[in-house]
Amino acid sequence: MNKSRTVIGYINAAHFIDHYAMLIFAAAVIVLAPIYSMGYSELLPYATPGFVAFGAGSLATGWLGDRWSRRHMMVIFFFGIGASLIAVALTQTPVQLGAALLAVGLFAAIYHPVGTAMLVSYADKLGREIGINGVWGNLGVASSALVTGLVCQYLGWRWAFFLPGAATIALGVMFMSRVQHEVRSGAKGGGSARIAKGAMRRVIVALVVTIIASSTTFNAITVALPKLFAERLSDLTTSPALIGVIAAGTYVFGALAQYVIGRLLDRHSLKAVFLPLSVLLAPLLFFGAQLGSWRLILVSIGIFIGTFGQVTINDAMVGKYTSDEWRARAFAARYCLGFTAAGVSVGLVAWLHDKGGFTLMLQTFGVLCVLVVVGALIFPGERLV
Template sequence: MVHTYELSIPILIPLWLEAFPVERATIGTVVAVGYALFGLGALPGGVLSDTLGSRRLIAACLFGMAGSFVLLAAAPSLPVVALALVCWGAAASVYHPAGLSLISTGVEDRGDAFAYHGIAGNLGTALGPLAVALLLLVADWRAVTAALAVPAVVAGAIAIRVRFDERAAVVEADGGSSAPEDVRDADDAADTGGDSKAGVGVSSLGEFLSESKRLLVGPFAAVFLVVMFSGLYYRGVLTFLPDLLASFSAFAPVEFAGREMQPYRYAYAGLLMVGVLGQYVGGKLTERVPTERAIAVAFAGLAVLALVFLPAVNAGLLPLLVVGALLGFTLFVVQPLYQATVAAYTPPGTRGLSYGYTYLGVFGVGALGAALAGTILQYADAAALFTVLATLAVGGATTATALSYR
């Protein structure tokens, strides 16, 4: 649901330009504020997850996103649209730290859980915008946005009623645990850093500052740098990729059944769908190989793919599709790897705070990747953009390699 809402917003922008007499720059600023809160709210969301528990926070996230899109459907003016998007960003921002904290402390088969969780996110990313586009064929944007609120309300109601042990995979104070040995080892390793909290979360400003300092002066600082490189590459390559694909002759518009089809849209959705497989493979790798080394290899692959992308365009449609598929796979294989790495380098009691910092880096700092890509494309060209992306990937690979030898 989070990624369905996130990726449906760009589809609605042209319709808002028709409904409200404003410039594109104004709409862009409004949307940017909502996306910024999506990343910046992850840190306080992580603190709340440790304090209130993940289940309650996830339910609040779902109801908040649903309410935001109901408000959006009824918006009489652009300021109300802006308010709705701000509310959506704030509500959606708490999901990743809460959901990933829940997986890391409540699920024994952590790798499989991260993999299935990532698959669901990718399905929302790829199928959500497609569903919105299809609904817009039979209804206006207000009815579509209102309809989008329904599944989130249903999911929120389930989240309120379901009962489970949120800390089933956490090592208890007496040493007993039902978690598998690899999970126990990871949590034991994370708990060796002095008297870092293991069970009660962050409940005051002083504890927030002390636990943040403990995280950011240890090996988690390197993990945080890795996720920033990942976020910058992710936003940098995906934000303007549809526009780039549309400019290639291989994806020129075609006529079908009296309608003009835009092949680049389906190629872009296909790239995101391949990411589903990447998420699954990444989750499996967390149980079989050291995640730091796997991240280094994946980033090295992203660097190579950035350098060969434009040559593949010139080589023809088939090479371009192959490189695009590999890019989608590798781009998303990184995510469960760094999610599991965060769990291995942080104590269970502040896992929500740890994932809050993680998604502050991925979506907050990473949002700068979109601005970076736009600036490069405006003042240089696509070759310069992919060179910068390759440099970011090399930075991620180098950091992960250094962490693996620590």
């Protein structure tokens, strides 16, 4: 029988890898665009198919996780995403680059429905484990901007993909030897919330509205941040490495927010945490649209606290209201919706940046985040049992 802490440890590491891998290109594109004699807005959309696959592929991977084996699917995740990153490092043209990034997205689609369902099954305290898992994922986001900037500056962009690809395959070998397939006989985590009869429809509507708005904004801001800082922090630095350090620092605040939100969810009802958090994003996005220098950094910290914290809220909704038998498929639907919408945001970022710069982009997503408040207001009260 697998030990809970061993399984959760590997699942947390996989979450780190998942987000790290998906955002390497967002930082490397600043270096790659001149190499291909293309502008930022021209080359960035080559990542769109990969981000769409990241969401759309979760339906099939979640089904396979429930019907076949979550452990076996995670083995495929480690080896597939590692090989795909190495393939990106070997590309020679933008078309090859887009195809390799598509492969990264397809294998990355395994983690969230399968890995999160596996985590919840082994969790004793749902909020705490989802919060800690969120920290690992968003440290992956932070490290991606930081390490990619450093590697691109000192070793070259190809090493920024090759090194994490090789490390991921090595971790897959360790996972395969330490974690065995188990026939699930019941859930340890999740299913602890109860709502008034007939209110499940409000849960679903609130979840759908919130996922579309928050996931699209989350992905847009994380993809755009290296370029946003490169443009608006020019009075502080023009070094890709230092910009990566600053971006990583802002991501860390979001990751810590996920841990805090997770702990709060173990002590308070979901709505009591959800509603105050929901009002944070829209005002900060509007305010940040006009800012630069250190003031933009401070506002970006607040934006990431709101967006990263919302991810924990969304995962807790699914974890609390689904049984273990259906959990991977429920997470698959959640992430298919969220990441497919998020995938569209990559092209939207490029289009908005071309039309009105980051001022228009941030204002547009500020309008979208009003829907997060709507979702929080719709969400019903609950009682914990």
